[in-house]
Structure formats: structure tokens, C-alpha cells
Amino acid sequence: MIGRSRAAGRSPEVVLTELLRDQQERFTELDPGLPPAVMPPPGDVVVVGGHGDEAAGVVTHHSWPAGSAPLLWSAAEVTELHPVLGHAGRAGADALVTEWRARVPARTRAAADSAAVVTWPSRDVAAARAFLDHGLVPLAVLAVRPPGPPPPVADPDPALVLRPARDGDLEACVTLAMHEIAYSSLVGGSVLRPDAEAVKRAALRERQQRGEPIWVAERDGRLVGLLECGLTDATPGSWLAGLLPIGRWGYVNCASVLPGQRGRGVGHALVAAALPALQPPGVRGTYLYYNPPNPVSSVFWPRHGYRPLWTLWEVRPASALR
Template sequence: MVIGRSRATPSGRSPEVVLGELLRDQQARFAEIDPGLPRAVLPPPGDVLVVGAGSGAEGEAAAVVTHHSWPAGSAPLLWSAAEVTELHPVLGHAGRAGADGVLREWRARFPGPVRAEADSAAVVTWPSRDVAAARAFLDHGLVPLAVLAVRPPGPPPAVPDPDPALTVRPAVQGDLEACVELAMHEIAYSSMVGGSVLRPDAEAVKRAALRERWTRGEPIWVAERDGLLVGLLECGLTDTSPGTWLAGLLPAGRWGYVNCASVRPGQRGHGIGHALVTTALPGLQPPGARGTYLYYNPPNPISSVFWPRHGYRPLWTLWEVRPASALR
């Protein structure tokens, strides 16, 4: 059960009891709205809040609030604010009314560092198909800044008119600086249409992250034309099991994932991304794998079209507002 700070509930029941009751309803709700969702689980430890009139009352809902501070030079700062308050709702069947209630209570409980920091964000991750809650998120100023999208196992899409001059191959250590350059193009673009942040040390952080990926033996694919690297696809494989950070987001099992996809400016729209995905996808869905997943930004006019064409569909939406104090 969740351990954390809490306040008395309107019904006099302990917050832990309310969370448990609402979780059972939330599990049923998730199964109704999207069969691709895993079974709903309790939120991580944090500050528990409960709103509503009492046991079984319409609109009764709960949530857990957590706070993250990312130090300078850490990889999450490439896509996250430095101070983050995150809401983990347990709405049961309360829908829009319950979401509205926990959002109002959440704002009242922002930690001091989040409230005062310009480099801050308020974040909620919620099933993409729950449009009732989405309405409440929009009403409070949250933006659907990213989605976790999934693709079931299956053959890769056909590449129309493949370019005979284009070669897709595994990256080697000598490609490091070219891969860093390609990754920086992706960060710069995403910072205009998503949650990425083009920070002064971004290049050094990305270089270190790529070196670590090579050390772990994770697949990195590059596209090359006339001796120039024009595309990059960073990938990996992971297992979802109880206790892992993905346990509440994806059904248990083996999953492939795409961490970063980038095509050099001026080369986009010529099939390079298609060629990279077509080459990488078979290795990301070994026998028994549940599928593949990735994150993309709905405001991105390229990725929001490209990934659905390749069979990916939103499972979870990451709602965010920066700075956190802009939450209504």
C-alpha cells in the first residue's frame, strides 16, 4: 500500500483504504476504455490526497503526488524540467468530476521549490482513450505534450521506392560524433514542438548517453548516403515485470523500444526514416515479444504522422504544463 503524507478524508476512512477501493474501480474502468492497458496498479509512494463526499459518492477520487528534482548534467534534463511535480490519479469511476477535483487539490499542494522555480513542470500520465479525464486536464491548462505509443508484433511496413544509394547499418564507435550531431538535430527540433530542452550541456550529455548505449550492446542504426550519415535510430529491448517503472504502463513481458529517431535536416521526406524502422523492427520483436513502444510528441507535425503510419498508436498521454505555476 502507498506510504506517504495524507490528510483526513471527507468520509473519515483512511486514504489507504480509499485508494484500495478506488483502484478496483479504476481497474474495471481501464479494461473498459482500452484493452491494451495493463491492469491498473497503486501509485508510487508520495503525498496522498482524496476529494469527494465519501464512500461510494459520485466524484470521490484520490491521487498520489510525487516530486522529482533533476541535477544539472543529468540525462532527464534533455526532456524534462528541473523541478517536476507529478500527479498519479486513482479516479475509480469518477471520470471528469474526479479528475477536476484532484487537479484543484494538487495545485494547492505544490511544493515550494516547484511553485517558485521557472524551470518546473506539472505532469500527469493518463490513458489516451479516456476523453472524460482529458477534458478536465485541458480545462486546467495541461497540454498533451507526449504519448507513449505501442505497436503489436508484425512485419515492418514496406518502404516505397527504396533509394539504392542509401545504406542502413549498425553504428560503430567511429560514428559517435556523427551520431551526436544527428541526435542534436532531433533535440533542437523537438524543443520547438515537444518537451525537449536544448540545454547548454546537451551535446555532452547525449555523447555520454550514446557511449553507455554502446557499452550495454543496445542496437544503434544509422543511414548513410555518399559517405554521410543522414539518419539515426537508437533502440533497445526491455522486460516489464512487477516493480519496474514500466509495470504500470505496459503489459508484462518483453518489449522493444525506440529511444531516438533523427534524420538530418534537408534529408527528411525521402524515405530515410522508413528505411531505418524497416531494418530495425525485426530485431525489436524477438519470438514471444509483446511488441514495441516509443514516445512521440503530438504537436510534432512529422512524428505524429510518421509513427502511426508504421503501426504505432497512443496508449498513454503525458499531460504537462510549464512552469508548474501555470496550472489553473
């Protein structure tokens, strides 16, 4: 389907392919850490502008069922724009979002638990201006860190015990994770849903059963900090390969410190303990998501060497897209 466009008889697929080459050039100029630009997933193809100044994209829609883990950080009804701007810049992004708004399904537009989402390179400030003008906010970033040692712990706390989580730690880990969700729901995209505790408990149990690293900090016999981690591969054709260069990556899924224990070096000690295992030989680096509006994580993670690569722009509900 072609939006307001003068594509001179060229098919939307041809326009997308041509613009993807330009987009690759643009990505290389923007940020050497970006992977090669990839074709968007199947969906509603949008082309705007005229020949020589076109922009394109694909609009997708998704519904998350009740009880699914993504509902801890996502709206239930999601419309998503996957731009292929080429070199169109702010004007192209503006026209594309305008067309996207007209294509949001009535079901999504009417849902209170809905969101409009676009993920775009963090350093493209021209597109950022267009997103802001349409009511989107930078609710999360995917941040990356090259391999290397963490900043040293300047004043180690001898009372703090750092260790992998054990089976008997599950309930304490759930409590810590719920503190993180509750905090993030105030400053990010997390949603404190009625079944959040049960969903998080199941996710943590499965992570333990898969042998993925979960680090905890213990003080006086009480767990005061949690760091859920893992290793994964960005393989050709995978969703992750659209965000990160091909190869092995460590990641941090959840970091949490109990209220009253924050600001005492617990998080720093956990990162220092966990990071070596997330950087086996040949790893490309580590990545994680944090919320720019979060006054804690937006300072903590850059101090530990993480910098934004992609920004997730979002507005809730989707009907608030301007």
C-alpha cells in the first residue's frame, strides 16, 4: 500500500530496497556501532514524498495476550513504525509519522492499553526532532558497552557478599525484581500489572533452569541486590541482528537494589562481579535497556561504560500520537 507518494510507477518494494541502500550510508555516517540496515518485517508498506526525496517504512501491529512476559514492559496493543528514511532526514520522518498516524487501526486507537512505538538510532537528532513534534518520547534506549574491565570498586564493602543465585533465593529474587518493575513503571515503560509477580517468578525460574547467570548481593544474610544476565547471539536474519552487529553478546536483563540500600555501591559491586562472565573470548560486547527518564539508571549505566545505540520512541495510548 502506498501512502501520499509520487513513486513514478515503482513498486513499494523497489522503493524500500533503494532507500535501504541510502539508509545504510546514513547509518554509517551516524554511528559506527550500528549494524547494517536491514529490511523491515512484513507489514503495511508506506511511501511518502516524491522521487528523489522519498521516505518509506513498514507499519506493524501486535497484540500481547494476558499473562505474557512482554506485558511487563509493553502495552497490550502496539502499533510500530519501522522507518527506511534513506537520507530524507527530519522532513522524511515527519511525513512518515503523519502517514503512520492515519493508519493506526481503530482497535488500537480505541484501546487505553496501547502504544505507538518506533526504534531509531540514538544519534539521529534530526529524526528525533520529528518524533518529539509528534508526541513521541524517548522512553528507553538500547545501550552497548565494548569488552573491557568494569570501573574498579573504590571502597569495597566487606559485609557485602556477591554470588550466583541459588534455588532457595527465588522468592527473594522475585521481591527484588518487583521493586525494579514498580520503580520503572514510574519513569519508563514498565507496567505494574496484577499478575506481574507470577509472571516474573515464572521467568526467573526458567532462567535458573536454563543455567543463565543470576547474580545476587547479600548483606547480613539478606539479599539486597539482583542482576539477571545472559549470553546471546546476533545471527544473520535474527531480530537482534537488526540492532547489533553479528556475533556473541552479553546482556543485562534486570538490575535491582532494595530501597534503603541504594547509593551504597551494591549495583556497582554486582556489575563488577558479573561482567567478566559476560565477556568470554570473542564477545562483541554487552548490551542492556534503560529508561532515559530514570534518574538512577540514566546515570548509573553510562558511568559503567554503556552508551545509547538505539532509542525506543513511544507514546501511550496510541491515540495520543499527533
